[in-house]
Amino acid sequence: MSMKTAISYPTEGGMGETGSWRVFKPVIDESKCIKCWLCWIYCPEGVIVKKEYPEVDYEYCKGCGVCANECPVKAIKMEREKK
Amino acid sequence: MVAIKKFPEEEYILKGTAACPGCPITIALRTALKALGKKTILIVPASCSAVVQSLVPKTSFGVPTLNIAFAASASAASGVAAALKMLGKEDVTPVVWAGDGGTYDIGIQALSGAFERGENFIYVCYNNQMYSNTGIQRSGATPYGAWTTTTWTGKKEIQKELGEIVMAHHIPYIATASIAYIDDLYDKMKKAKEINGPRYIEILAPCPPGWRFDMSKTVEIARLAVQTGAWVLYEAINGEVKLTSYSKMLLKRKERRPIEDYLKLQGRFRNLTEEDINKIKKNIDEKWKRYMEIYKEKEEKQ
Numbered sequence: 227m228s229m230k231t232a233i234s235y236p237t238e239g240g241m242g243e244t245g246s247w248r249v250f251k252p253v254i255d256e257s258k259c260i261k262c263w264l265c266w267i268y269c270p271e272g273v274i275v276k277k278e279y280p281e282v283d284y285e286y287c288k289g290c291g292v293c294a295n296e297c298p299v300k301a302i303k304m305e306r307e308k309k
Numbered sequence: 310m311v312a313i314k315k316f317p318e319e320e321y322i323l324k325g326t327a328a329c330p331g332c333p334i335t336i337a338l339r340t341a342l343k344a345l346g347k348k349t350i351l352i353v354p355a356s357c358s359a360v361v362q363s364l365v366p367k368t369s370f371g372v373p374t375l376n377i378a379f380a381a382s383a384s385a386a387s388g389v390a391a392a393l394k395m396l397g398k399e400d401v402t403p404v405v406w407a408g409d410g411g412t413y414d415i416g417i418q419a420l421s422g423a424f425e426r427g428e429n430f431i432y433v434c435y436n437n438q439m440y441s442n443t444g445i446q447r448s449g450a451t452p453y454g455a456w457t458t459t460t461w462t463g464k465k466e467i468q469k470e471l472g473e474i475v476m477a478h479h480i481p482y483i484a485t486a487s488i489a490y491i492d493d494l495y496d497k498m499k500k501a502k503e504i505n506g507p508r509y510i511e512i513l514a515p516c517p518p519g520w521r522f523d524m525s526k527t528v529e530i531a532r533l534a535v536q537t538g539a540w541v542l543y544e545a546i547n548g549e550v551k552l553t554s555y556s557k558m559l560l561k562r563k564e565r566r567p568i569e570d571y572l573k574l575q576g577r578f579r580n581l582t583e584e585d586i587n588k589i590k591k592n593i594d595e596k597w598k599r600y601m602e603i604y605k606e607k608e609e610k611q
């Protein structure tokens with residue numbers, strides 16, 4: 227008897243472009259940002275990238291708002307998506 | 310402790326997972342894997358973590374992962390550790406990544422056996438205090454008073470203390486952690502990686518749909534659990550218990566916040582009576598009394 231094991235390979239977008247799940251979108255005000263990188267480390271999706279300032283990958287950001295809730299200087303606002 | 314800014318930038322959770330927005334599992338695992346590095350093999354039983362990986366033939370996990378039957382995690386990890394030893398690849402760390410259902414209840418026999426045998430792997434339980442993947446059923450970790458679909462008038466029993474059961478196995482490293490105190494979590498993962506033998510780490514993982522709170526509040530609730538003393542951060546190296554991070558400050562310098570601050574944000578505690586809240590307070594007070602005693606004994610010895 228032969229048995230086959232299903233093998234998956236690491237792929238971005240395993241569940242598709244999860245940005246389409248979003249109702250509210252995080253918008254970062256760089257003038258307020260103190261670069262503490264808390265948003266970067268707490269983002270459940272790892273879609274905040276460390277650049278000069280934090281940058282959100284909107285293709286995958288699910289709009290949970292954890293980043294905005296945790297930002298110590300309120301530099302992130304959640305804005306309703308216009309769709 | 311390593312500053313958050315200095316955490317590695319490598320990502321082992323790939324964007325576009327199947328996790329609900331605001332999921333605590335991916336927060337915990339992202340940082341855990343930053344600490345453990347790419348030479349890690351995950352062993353995952355049936356749970357949300359199996360689903361979060363997304364669908365065959367794709368996976369959102371960037372390290373090798375063995376998905377295994379519910380009760381078998383610690384046995385499978387024992388096997389992986391033995392294979393790595395035979396292959397001379399002992400720089401690779403096998404890590405079980407299991408929910409509380411898979412740990413407190415269904416996986417406890419394999420867990421206890423492997424710990425007693427002294428197997429060489431890390432066991433991480435992310436504790437979201439219920440069976441979330443199958444739609445929020447009670448587990449041995451569900452706290453007293455909490456609503457689940459199988460305790461719809463509130464759980465009548467007090468959650469068990471698995472940490473103390475694990476402690477009775479005399480393993481070299483045991484720790485609790487929180488996704489809010491993420492530098493403490495990172496530090497504990499790093500430490501565990503350098504130790505040989507069974508290591509157990511339990512991370513409190515507040516789940517928005519299961520605990521009934523807004524998805525932006527995952528980290529805030531995790532923080533409140535620690536600040537109110539409902540969840541205690543500790544570390545036991547060779548049996549010596551020490552509180553860490555914010556919990557350590559609660560021993561002397563800081564007051565515990567009122568438990569209501571934690572409970573009122575969660576829909577699962579909406580129907581608590583005053584009597585229920587008093588019972589929860591008593592349970593937390595008793596737990597802290599035990600820690601205070603351990604702490605005092607230590608001070609007296611010094």
Ligand SMILES: Cc1ncc(C[n+]2csc(CCOP(=O)(O)OP(=O)(O)O)c2C)c(N)n1
Binds near residue numbers: 358
């Ligand atoms: C032997 C067996 N019983 C039941 C199930 C169904 N099942 C799959 S995941 C799950 C819940 C897992 O709960 P937990 O371990 O707490 O992890 P979580 O889903 O909360 O991440 C259940 C009951 C199963 N897959 N195998």
Ligand code: SF4
Binds near residue numbers: 287289
């Ligand atoms: S809204 Fe959520 S998913 Fe989007 S960047 Fe913020 S934390 Fe990440």
Ligand code: SF4
Binds near residue numbers: 296
């Ligand atoms: S949490 Fe706020 S202040 Fe900190 S890096 Fe992100 S946007 Fe900047």
Ligand code: SF4
Binds near residue numbers: 330333437
């Ligand atoms: S149910 Fe909870 S633990 Fe499971 S994927 Fe959703 S948020 Fe994460």
